[in-house]
Amino acid sequence: MTEATTSSSAKVKRTFKQTFAFPKNCVYRPLRQIQNMERNQKLPPEQPTYFTLNAPPSLRPAKKYSDISGLPAPYVDPHSKLRYANAEEYASMQHMPSDIINGYLTVRGYTSAVG
């Protein structure tokens, strides 16, 4: 909201524009908010909207790939939870700083129970 006020004050006057400003709560609406608004609109249930067109969840089992090299990974390191394909990768994992390990895990979308 502060962004709205600053940018409107810094607006450059252009000849082809009329003075116009959106209400402050309309300037930026995240998609999630739009979704909630649509849900409350009581649209007929068969009416397709942006949010009903999402792809369905995958029913095929996700293939497992090494986090490091991308090769098919038969193994998981129980400590770091990283997947790996061979002994060299395992060796390289042992010296990996934890932020890199966490980076690989978040890229894959892995969230641990401990957090």
Place this chain on the structure above:
Amino acid sequence: MPAHKRVLVIDNGSYECRVGWHDSKEPELRFRNVLTKPRKDRKKDNNQATDALALPAGTTAAQEECKGNGEIQVGNDIINIEAVRAHLKSPFERNVITNWNHQEQIFDYIFTKMGYEGKESIANPIVLTEALANPNICRRQMSELLFECYRVPAVSYGIDALYSWQQHQQQHKGVQDALILSFGYSTTHVIPVLNGRMQLEHVRRLNVGGFHIINYLFRLMQMKYPVHLNAITSRMEKLVHEHSHIALDYQEELLKWAQLDYYEAHIMKIQLPYNPVTASNALLTAEQKQEKRRELALRLLDIKNRREREKLQEDEEQLQLLRKLRLLYEQQKMQKFERALQQQQISNLEELDKLLTTVQSRIKRVKERASAPPRPSKQQDKLDKMPKPPEGVPQAQWLAELRGKREELMRRKQARQQQRTEQGKRHTHAAQERMRIISTLAARSEKRRKVNNGDEEDDGFGMNDNDWDVYKRINRYNDDSDSDAENEQLLEFEKILNHYDANGDDAQNAAMQALNAAENYQLHFGVEAIRVPEILFQPSMIGCSEAGLAELIAFVLKLFPAEEQQRLADHVYLTGSCAQFRGLKARLAKEMMELRPFKSSFAIYESQDPALSAWLGACLQARVPNFSEVLTTRSQYEEQGGEYFKEHRASNSYYPTPKD
């Protein structure tokens, strides 16, 4: 609406925006649909403020310049896009416009570039692309912006993929059914079209696109080469655009990459710019340092010698004098002798004799030292003390052994260091392990006390020295005190190795170092070439639970009866910038083969210009004679409200938001 008016066609994509007149061959304006507001340089501002105070006449100029610094840059006006990559802002979230401030800036940019500066309003109708199934709220705001702010006479909204399809239909007249696959920057759509109408209820959208591909590669490279982070950022898009491709059979390709010789033969190495001087700099200075040290030593020696000579001369003069005095005494010239003694501040004869002997011995000593052969220098001394390889072992082998030992020590040290830092953080394995040990230690002593009614029984813990290591392991503030011996050994090894390496062939060393430096600045781009775009087919690789493209096509086709499925499969059309990946068509053919019934036909067509075809298709529509029928005019907007728009073959379907 006069039909002769030129129409401004805007393909407002989430990656690139293309703007042009409907009667031209290609868009006049193409730009990345982003903007950035450079942060004001505070220091500069302050300077200017003081300047302004000092020079009241220059105030306005200074202020204007200030303003220029903070002005928003859009699209192609962004001076250095790499520098502000982290501050780029887009009006889009996925493929939907959510930030209207940013969109207004983009429109300002478009209309200024298209020559509206100085005019009172936008006098031309506009064709604008929007997201498939664009939420009513977003369209209302878009209409408000266009009609209220820019006073646009009329607008026509359409879907980019369908415009592209219309353009494609020029070559395939009469084709009314198709399965459109639209590969966008933030989303990928599967759009079934039957009898020329989009089957909206069966359209599906995969929320994975070019952005995710680029970002995935960026994250992978960032973790593979944490040191080259800055060099990586700017190169990722190019790598994706030019060197990535979609594997025909991903598993098979991966197995090939797992072979070392295939890897060696196909790996792409990217040499980052680096400065070879800095690489050999350290070596050069080391040499120069040694030279300087030698010079300094020589000069010091020189000074010392001179001082010694002077001292010797002085001593000899004094000796002469004392001898003369002695002679006076021996010649019994007592009066003269006494006076001379007083002059030299010597009390009596005894003292004179003592002085005489000391000076004599001193001279003798100095002369002896000068005549003696030069003593071996300290450096030579050190050299002699330097350990030599044991008998019967070649020096190189011995050095290699030492090097191995040193590396082992370093590794152990590093491991300890890492363990310590890990223990410091919560939720790491090391920290958890530490808590486990502490609790088992505590539990053990507790149990023992209970069993023995408080009597501590010795279980032999501590008899072995290694038992105590457990306390070292759980000590968070372990400051390496246990490894002093190791540290000393490490120093010793380093001294020896330094000594022998320095005496070794420096030139070869330098060359080796330069080579290493070059290698250290290389990025290896191998599996990534197929791994990164593969997320379109396996979104699970980036933790997205949605069905991959092939699965999605199968899903969409199953929504139709068999006869319609066949009609759709007979014309699969690929469009969108991301459809330019090499191997995409072949891969889709393979996937279609797998998911369609045995011996059934299908055909895949690629867009001739995947990036531009949507814009060209929109122009095409603006050229048809009854174009004005699909325009939503301002009076219609004022009557029907912001959500309303005229439907046409390439548009979304209009449904009013129910009033409650």
